[in-house]
Amino acid sequence: MKVLVAVKRVLDYNVKVRVKSDQSGVDLANVKMSMNPFDEIAVEEAVRLKEAGLASEIVVVSAGVSQSQETLRTALAIGADRAILVESEVELQPLAVAKILQHVAEKEQVGIIILGKQAIDDDCNQTGQMLASLMDLSQATFASKLEIKESKAFVTREVDGGLETLELDLPAVVTADLRLNEPRFITLPNIMKAKKKSLEVIKVDALNLDIAPRIKTLKVVEPGARKAGVVVADAAALIDKLKNEAKVI
Amino acid sequence: MAALIIAEHDNVTLKSSTLSAVTAASLCATEVDVLVVGFNVDTVVSQATLISNVRKVIQIDSPHLADHLAEPLALQILNVANGYTHLLAPSTANGKNVMPRVAAKLNVGQISDITKVETPDIFERPIYAGNAIATVQSNDNVKVITVRVTGFDPSPSVGGAASIEKKDAVQGARKSAFVSRDLTQSDRPELTAAKRVVSGGRGLGSGEKYQEIIVPLADKIGAALGASRAAVDAGYVPNDYQVGQTGKIVAPELYVAVAISGAIQHLAGMKDSKVIVAINKDPEAPIFSVADYGLVADLFAAVPELTQAI
Numbered sequence: 265m266k267v268l269v270a271v272k273r274v275l276d277y278n279v280k281v282r283v284k285s286d287q288s289g290v291d292l293a294n295v296k297m298s299m300n301p302f303d304e305i306a307v308e309e310a311v312r313l314k315e316a317g318l319a320s321e322i323v324v325v326s327a328g329v330s331q332s333q334e335t336l337r338t339a340l341a342i343g344a345d346r347a348i349l350v351e352s353e354v355e356l357q358p359l360a361v362a363k364i365l366q367h368v369a370e371k372e373q374v375g376i377i378i379l380g381k382q383a384i385d386d387d388c389n390q391t392g393q394m395l396a397s398l399m400d401l402s403q404a405t406f407a408s409k410l411e412i413k414e415s416k417a418f419v420t421r422e423v424d425g426g427l428e429t430l431e432l433d434l435p436a437v438v439t440a441d442l443r444l445n446e447p448r449f450i451t452l453p454n455i456m457k458a459k460k461k462s463l464e465v466i467k468v469d470a471l472n473l474d475i476a477p478r479i480k481t482l483k484v485v486e487p488g489a490r491k492a493g494v495v496v497a498d499a500a501a502l503i504d505k506l507k508n509e510a511k512v513i
Numbered sequence: 514m515a516a517l518i519i520a521e522h523d524n525v526t527l528k529s530s531t532l533s534a535v536t537a538a539s540l541c542a543t544e545v546d547v548l549v550v551g552f553n554v555d556t557v558v559s560q561a562t563l564i565s566n567v568r569k570v571i572q573i574d575s576p577h578l579a580d581h582l583a584e585p586l587a588l589q590i591l592n593v594a595n596g597y598t599h600l601l602a603p604s605t606a607n608g609k610n611v612m613p614r615v616a617a618k619l620n621v622g623q624i625s626d627i628t629k630v631e632t633p634d635i636f637e638r639p640i641y642a643g644n645a646i647a648t649v650q651s652n653d654n655v656k657v658i659t660v661r662v663t664g665f666d667p668s669p670s671v672g673g674a675a676s677i678e679k680k681d682a683v684q685g686a687r688k689s690a691f692v693s694r695d696l697t698q699s700d701r702p703e704l705t706a707a708k709r710v711v712s713g714g715r716g717l718g719s720g721e722k723y724q725e726i727i728v729p730l731a732d733k734i735g736a737a738l739g740a741s742r743a744a745v746d747a748g749y750v751p752n753d754y755q756v757g758q759t760g761k762i763v764a765p766e767l768y769v770a771v772a773i774s775g776a777i778q779h780l781a782g783m784k785d786s787k788v789i790v791a792i793n794k795d796p797e798a799p800i801f802s803v804a805d806y807g808l809v810a811d812l813f814a815a816v817p818e819l820t821q822a823i
Contacts, residue, residue, distance in 0.1 A: 393613035402689035426696035478622030493805035
């Protein structure tokens with residue numbers, strides 16, 4: 265079974281987010297960019313499937329700017345077998361990415377598609393579901409456990425109030441939540457090996473898809489800051505404040 | 514213009530997140546309808562008819578819709594979507610699961626997690642874990658939206674008199690099946706809907722201490738239980754206790770953070786609470802920068818004292 269994993273290049277999660285003074289967006293110039301953390305979990309899960317003998321090949325795909333090749337190399341270093349970049353200089357929104365992934369998934373005839381549940385930049389949480397919908401596949405979002413048995417996927421999902429388990433016909437789309445696994449550290453030998461793996465670049469125009477952005481960002485601002493309150497002396501003073509000032513108890 | 518809301522429920526009770534979605538929808542459209550999809554949902558439907566500002570409740574009832582799986586649910590939504598300018602669902606696990614499926618089939622973008630409606634096609638939504646707020650405009654003919662529940666006051670759950678329209682369920686190819694559910698059993702208010710929340714962090718040191726220190730305080734003030742990601746990762750409490758960017762987003766009237774330092778991703782999940790209390794022994798902890806009332810103290814002494822004195 266071939267596994268397709270989608271990854272996105274985003275602002276590194278440790279970098280402080282700075283809004284541009286002209287309110288046009290978040291400043292991404294000269295800051296560290298990394299693989300979206302949820303996508304890293306998705307790649308790790310695919311590698312574990314292969315190590316368990318359940319997957320034959322892992323194809324990792326990204327859609328975006330040319331520098332996304334670095335993100336794909338990281339995925340190859342974790343253990344993906346080959347990479348595809350669908351290169352685009354125009355902004356790609358989730359619907360556009362889903363259409364691109366559909367194209368790749370159909371061409372590659374994959375058995376399962378694993379993505380991160382959301383990207384930590386736009387926080388959309390859409391691409392996996394949209395892809396499943398476009399391809400008429402079943403889906404399991406927010407996965408915390410994935411098992412493949414008798415050509416079905418059994419996925420435990422994190423839902424409001426607890427967990428639920430679904431059984432999916434393959435091919436299917438699974439989106440990774442935080443607790444699906446802990447991605448391995450990338451070793452130097454694996455980084456070297458990754459450099460020799462195949463990385464194909466396709467121009468998005470060659471796919472002939474409608475990828476026009478549907479949603480226009482008018483402005484981006486910093487959130488209103490919450491002002492710090494007062495430090496109280498002890499529990500009794502706290503209760504007094506909550507009862508008589510805030511009136512919440 | 515008319516908006517359709519996909520109701521959040523468990524086949525028995527309508528969840529209050531639906532009421533917040535109604536408020537958001539009434540800012541988008543003059544007519545608001547509610548769609549209840551499930552199995553044996555008569556009581557949910559009658560609860561929905563009482564919501565203020567709702568014109569009509571559409572009921573689609575079928576055994577294969579009992580578990581709210583995304584594939585059949587999306588089919589039902591698409592079957593009744595015609596004529597609506599806005600399709601909205603609360604940003605719950607279910608809403609987030611199904612709405613992008615609907616948007617993709619309609620070939621439109623989705624506006625996720627809106628916190629404000631400026632005009633029927635301009636919305637505010639947090640990005641970068643709430644570190645920036647984007648104002649976005651959708652030019653699609655149908656707006657598919659998920660609503661961040663903490664951004665909108667719930668519409669009153671009484672006083673309405675909506676009509677009921679029953680529709681037959683659409684059958685689709687069965688590609689997934691429900692296996693099991695393991696929900697945390699609790700008599701407490703649900704975390705995202707609670708008026709009061711008490712959360713514990715890693716400073717507690719163990720799951721036993723969480724039970725010993727946090728639970729009695731929550732019991733005393735009738736609060737839901739929460740936790741930081743560090744406390745969840747350390748195994749003190751189950752995953753669904755987690756408050757933060759990757760966990761639950763809460764905005765209760767009172768949020769008490771005990772032994773939580775206040776990592777940015779935790780703050781993203783609770784900073785819209787009305788009153789925040791922080792109890793921590795480290796006076797430099799970032800949680801104090803958002804707290805209305807801070808208590809710098811040894812929690813093992815201060816919290817039981819607080820519990821007893823309230």
